[in-house]
Amino acid sequence: xxxxxxITAVVLLAILLPALFWPSPFPFAAVTLLLIAASAWEFxxxxxxxxxxxxxxxxxxxxxxAAAWGAGWLQRPMPLLWTLAGAAWVLAGAVLLRGSVxxxxxxxxxxxxxxxxxxxxxxxxAVAQARVAGINFLLSVLLLxxxxxxxxxxxxxxxxxxxxxxxxxxxxxxxxxxEGVWGGMLGVLVLAFAWVAADMHWQAQVPSLYSRxxxxxxxxxxxxxxxxxxxxxxxxxAESLVKxxxxxxxxxxxxxxxxxxxxxxxxxxxxxxxxxxLATLSSR
Numbered sequence: 673x674x675x676x677x678x679i680t681a682v683v684l685l686a687i688l689l690p691a692l693f694w695p696s697p698f699p700f701a702a703v704t705l706l707l708i709a710a711s712a713w714e715f716x717x718x719x720x721x722x723x724x725x726x727x728x729x730x731x732x733x734x735x736x737x738a739a740a741w742g743a744g745w746l747q748r749p750m751p752l753l754w755t756l757a758g759a760a761w762v763l764a765g766a767v768l769l770r771g772s773v774x775x776x777x778x779x780x781x782x783x784x785x786x787x788x789x790x791x792x793x794x795x796x797x798a799v800a801q802a803r804v805a806g807i808n809f810l811l812s813v814l815l816l817x818x819x820x821x822x823x824x825x826x827x828x829x830x831x832x833x834x835x836x837x838x839x840x841x842x843x844x845x846x847x848x849x850x851e852g853v854w855g856g857m858l859g860v861l862v863l864a865f866a867w868v869a870a871d872m873h874w875q876a877q878v879p880s881l882y883s884r885x886x887x888x889x890x891x892x893x894x895x896x897x898x899x900x901x902x903x904x905x906x907x908x909x910a911e912s913l914v915k916x917x918x919x920x921x922x923x924x925x926x927x928x929x930x931x932x933x934x935x936x937x938x939x940x941x942x943x944x945x946x947x948x949x950l951a952t953l954s955s956r
Contacts, residue, residue: 676929692807701746701800708796709734710933714923715788718914719781729785736793746800754949757794761942765906768913772843776917791941798944806878812867813881813947817939819863820856820901827855845912857901864897881947888954896950903946904939911938
């Protein structure tokens with residue numbers, strides 16, 4: 673299993689890193705478009721679609737992303753879209769977590785598929801826009817999710833249930849604790865302040881997300897880091913909820929040793945649009 677995980681990670685990095693650092697942002701947009709399409713296919717399968725219907729969902733996702741690309745959305749500021757997307761994620765996240773695993777099948781399948789398709793489409797537009805904004809900005813958002821996950825894991829292992837008596841969401845993801853969430857938030861706060869200091873020291877031409885927030889005030893850096901960390905947890909829990917409802921451990925086996933693509937991007941689905949919302953609002 674470890675060998676599979678390492679080989680898969682190396683192959684993914686060999687594809688993603690050249691695309692990320694290519695002078696033009698479009699190779700990265702194309703690679704991530706394939707990943708989002710695979711996620712849409714996985715989401716269709718998790719919601720009881722036939723193979724043909726799941727493939728069609730993936731193709732429809734590609735068509736929507738390509739339409740946004742062709743319309744020039746990747747280079748265009750869209751504060752209204754990101755504000756609406758952010759509000760929708762906060763509301764939908766609250767509804768889904770309140771309904772828990774049992775509530776997911778009660779939502780009509782057409783509504784579930786439409787909601788998932790829109791969420792994946794928004795995430796792709798956001799990540800492509802972030803790459804157009806600059807590598808420093810994009811990495812500051814991606815690393816937020818990765819640092820939050822790593823810090824939450826170690827904090828949960830070390831302090832889990834030592835300060836609280838209940839787990840975060842036992843019916844959805846029994847392994848997650850409130851201490852893990854707090855540890856993730858602390859890790860992201862350290863990352864944010866360190867990144868702003870690094871941007872100032874090296875006089876970054878492209879500001880990170882945190883530097884953009886700091887231009888408004890340090891209070892926004894703290895608020896934004898905590899909020900985005902919390903929403904990354906919501907994205908993770910939302911995908912776990914869908915998998916538990918389907919009786920699946922992983923979203924697919926597309927990535928040997930890692931599960932499916934959706935398993936790797938779930939926390940990014942709300943975080944990317946919300947990061948674009950914060951960056952857009954703070955630049956006004």
